[in-house]
Amino acid sequence: MLAIDRLKKIEELLKENGSIVISQLSDLLDVSEETIRRDLEKLSKTMKFKRVRGGAYLYESSDTEVPVKIRERIYIKEKQIIGVKSVSFIDDGDTIMLDSSTTALYIAKNLNLSKKKVTVITNSIKITNELADNSLIKIICLGGTLRRRTKSYVGYMTTDSLMNLSADKAFVSCSSIDLFFGVTDNHNLEARVRKGMLTNSVKKFLVVDYTKFEKPAVNKICNIKDLDVIIVDRQLSDENLEILKKHKIEVVCCE
Template sequence: MEAQERRELIERRILSDGEASFKTLSQEFGVSEMTVRRDLELLEQSGSVRRIMGGAIAAHGTAVEPGFDARALVSAREKVGISIAAVGHLIPGETVVLDSGSTALAVARTIVGRGLGLTVVTPSILVAAELHNEPNTTVLVTGGTVRPGELSLIGAESVAAFDRYNCDVYIMGVSGVDGKRGLSDYSNEEAAVKRAALRAAERVIVVADASKLGRVHLTNVALPGEIDLLITDGPADHPALVGLRAAGVTVECVPSL
């Protein structure tokens, strides 16, 4: 296969899936990871993709959100470490907004069995199902329209639900974290729910694995100054984390399990 043809196929693959790792592309096209890196460097110069730690994503505004099952497999072990750290910041008896998404679901699974006696407000059917039998835990589901595949609740009813609650903390999952632009997401409707949840909470903890760092998606969710704490497995010197610290955000980097 000629180099130009390979780069065109790599570009098509990333724009279709939204992201791909160096290792996956190396195996798929039968070339070294160094060759893949050089291909991606050229594609980045053309503006179609962006390189990130471990791979590349579609450039701003072009990425298609990967399915929930695919996201759940990405950095699965790292999400456990992030979740343990996040739950360590919860105080027994608090009212917690727990977001939708694969990392928030990992947090819910970490809460199970800890006897925290929380009140959990969530727009996620999966989170509610995970916690519904947890002793001394009250689970409030926002209502709204079920988003296929995600099993999250979106729309005006879900947004309005947060106007009724005063919550202690919001544990937010997000698709993009940037030092200047803050948090962003693929979906306008998901982002609207996140912004409503943010307004309802006294403090905001963002949980994001390293693959989310440096990404900027179409829809803004929050500026850096609206975040209290970011927990990630990314390197402390990542430009996105450096930018957040400069904006006054506390960043907690956890080791991979």
């Protein structure tokens, strides 16, 4: 396929699907991933879209978060080790809450292999599907308005349902962490769901990779002091660890 035809095809797929994954395009168009990256660089001069590690997506005025099908394909190793470590904190008989993050999805994947008998409360379609055939796990799926970008339910029906539920442990992720401002998210409705999960759980876990320790996103989920445990893929800076220690937060490094 000529380069000009390849660019046209990528543009068509972006407009049709809203996002593309570099590895998938590489297979589809039978070229290297580096070639696709160069094509995206050329295409960015004539078309507005956001490039991220692993793919690209079109902007939506109301939703700036990276689509779930791209997030599922980045930082896979980090999410896997966080998933394994998180399951070690889950006991037989626990009721747990899992948000719609791809990190939580990896907790579900590893929970599926653990043979533990638990109840899972989630707003994630992907997590529900992941655990659907496991007879040891009772699933409570929160309804609401479907957010297609993350394959999750959000809105007042979701948060109203959460008000009547409680759990032993909540495992949530976020868009960004500022150790002074707090835990934040790019999407206001998703932030409210995550806040509700933390509020209604006895023990509160934040599960994140190291890249989340940056400037805060727009919507606050909670203060740092509201957390009990942070599970992260690699060692944090001494400065960050000192701040978290002052708030009596347990930091579990998977590295």
